[in-house]
Amino acid sequence: MSFGEEALEGRDFTSLTKLGSVGEPINEEAWHWFDEKIGHKKCPIVDTWWQTETGGFMISPIAGVTRTKPSFASFPLPGVQPVLVGESGNIIEGNGVSGNLCIRFPWPGMLRTTYGDHERCRTTYFATYPDLYFTGDGCLRDEEGYYRITGRVDDVLNVSGHRIGTAEVENAINMHSSVVESAVVGYPHDIKGQGVYAFVVSPHHHGDQELARKDIMMTVTRIIGAIENFRLCRPKTLPAGQHCADKLFDILQMR
Numbered sequence: 001m002s003f004g005e006e007a008l009e010g011r012d013f014t015s016l017t018k019l020g021s022v023g024e025p026i027n028e029e030a031w032h033w034f035d036e037k038i039g040h041k042k043c044p045i046v047d048t049w050w051q052t053e054t055g056g057f058m059i060s061p062i063a064g065v066t067r068t069k070p071s072f073a074s075f076p077l078p079g080v081q082p083v084l085v086g087e088s089g090n091i092i093e094g095n096g097v098s099g100n101l102c103i104r105f106p107w108p109g110m111l112r113t114t115y116g117d118h119e120r121c122r123t124t125y126f127a128t129y130p131d132l133y134f135t136g137d138g139c140l141r142d143e144e145g146y147y148r149i150t151g152r153v154d155d156v157l158n159v160s161g162h163r164i165g166t167a168e169v170e171n172a173i174n175m176h177s178s179v180v181e182s183a184v185v186g187y188p189h190d191i192k193g194q195g196v197y198a199f200v201v202s203p204h205h206h207g208d209q210e211l212a213r214k215d216i217m218m219t220v221t222r223i224i225g226a227i228e229n230f231r232l233c234r235p236k237t238l239p240a241g242q243h244c245a246d247k248l249f250d251i252l253q254m255r
Contacts, residue, residue, distance in 0.1 A: 016039060016043050018045075020047075020048065021046070022048050027175075029179075031045065035070075044066075044068060047060070047073055049137075051135065054109055059149075072142070073149060075145065081103065084100065084139055089130075096141070101138065136152055136153055137149050137152060150167050151165045158186075158193045159193060159228055166185070170183065172219065172220040178215075180201050180202065180203065181200075184197070184198050184199075196231070197231045198230070213232050
């Protein structure tokens with residue numbers, strides 16, 4: 001998306017029958033771009049959730065069978081039993097809820113140990129909640145039972161007592177028409193606990209910097225509500241790789 005559509009010009013996508021997405025939670029704007037520009041609204045998108053430790057897909061649409069929703073991994077595959085768990089360890093029942101994503105029962109591809117450090121494996125994945133595999137991810141289960149990964153639990157910000165997932169804020173920012181990429185980190189706040197600092201790449205914004213900033217913040221307010229102590233800056237690019245947030249926090253510390 002950030003490189004525009006020139007790379008797509010003259011390409012023949014007619015042989016494509018389905019599309020796949022893995023890795024970090026895909027935001028709604030990217031999902032629609034993938035659907036429209038690559039799949040031409042004819043290819044189901046298999047937006048999967050899994051981990052190296054799980055040995056394969058765990059939550060995923062079945063292409064051509066599952067009705068998909070943008071940014072949702074949809075339903076667990078046969079035999080996989082996910083549960084949402086609260087901070088106190090209680091299993092959260094019903095739909096329209098969110099919590100920490102765990103797996104209730106073993107599955108064929110699950111990890112058995114960590115090479116050279118079995119205790120680390122036990123404490124990381126199996127000690128947080130008794131008799132559950134803890135994924136380390138936060139998750140939303142909507143009113144129809146669809147699962148949406150909201151980001152790593154350790155990427156949750158606590159602003160004035162309200163827990164906000166960084167992926168949730170990034171998704172809202174990316175819904176603005178001028179934004180192609182964003183990353184959110186927390187910064188210490190003496191009164192509110194944490195504030196929210198957003199790095200936003202928006203090369204196609206209009207000229208007034210302050211107006212563009214307010215416009216993006218209004219989009220966030222419309223989608224997930226007002227956020228206190230929300231700051232925004234607009235670099236030309238973002239760091240690549242899995243440790244993007246760590247790099248941005250280092251940059252923030254130098255400001």
